[in-house]
């Protein structure tokens with residue numbers, strides 16, 4: 001698994017649901033979790049490692065520690081309340097921007113044992129879920145910026161990449 005960096009075209013593609021019970025999924029989730037810790041992210045979606053399936057891992061480094069392994073996650077409810085969320089993305093290294101997110105969401109998903117689960121998330125976890133689920137639809141957090149702000153963010157990112165060589 002290699003990290004896909006913007007503007008890799010895979011990052012703007014929509015992923016299909018995976019088959020519930022697919023025996024390859026638990027190993028994919030385990031490897032994605034290892035990468036998440038190695039790359040020190042809060043979340044990692046399958047297309048970021050070149051896999052076009054609706055699979056995500058999240059660990060917001062909260063106490064108590066909780067690693068979410070999400071299969072075919074779906075947001076089923078969004079709060080009216082909107083919050084400002086300062087975000088970064090492993091696929092857009094170093095860049096950070098503030099966008100708007102729903103303050104809380106309800107999400108349905110299957111866990112690594114293909115058991116159906118539902119969680120109510122608020123604050124940072126809610127924003128993180130929205131960020132990662134967007135990846136499954138080919139949406140990056142900078143896509144939530146106005147056209148002008150997105151263009152500025154991309155030229156800033158280009159400079160960051162050039163400076164890295």
Ligand SMILES: [Zn+2]
Nearest residue numbers: 088089090091
């Ligand atoms: Zn991301």
